[in-house]
Amino acid sequence: MKVAVSQDKCIAAGQCTLHAEAVFEQNEDDGLVVLLEQHPAAEHAEAVRTAARFCPAQAIQIDE
Numbered sequence: 477m478k479v480a481v482s483q484d485k486c487i488a489a490g491q492c493t494l495h496a497e498a499v500f501e502q503n504e505d506d507g508l509v510v511l512l513e514q515h516p517a518a519e520h521a522e523a524v525r526t527a528a529r530f531c532p533a534q535a536i537q538i539d540e
């Protein structure tokens with residue numbers, strides 16, 4: 477799995493960190509998403525899919 481985020485689309489809603497805190501973080505200043513793991517371990521794959529599904533801005537792209 478390869479993950480990418482678009483900070484241009486991100487609206488700092490926080491769904492990604494809520495669902496997959498090992499892979500996503502939010503910038504302390506503006507709350508925008510920060511990608512911690514471009515290639516998450518298999519154990520985090522489902523959480524990343526959930527985060528992408530719940531992101532209201534479609535700012536998370538997954539390449540399976």
Ligand code: SF4
Nearest residue numbers: 486487489490492531
């Ligand atoms: S869930 Fe989407 S909009 Fe919200 S912080 Fe994460 S990437 Fe940004």
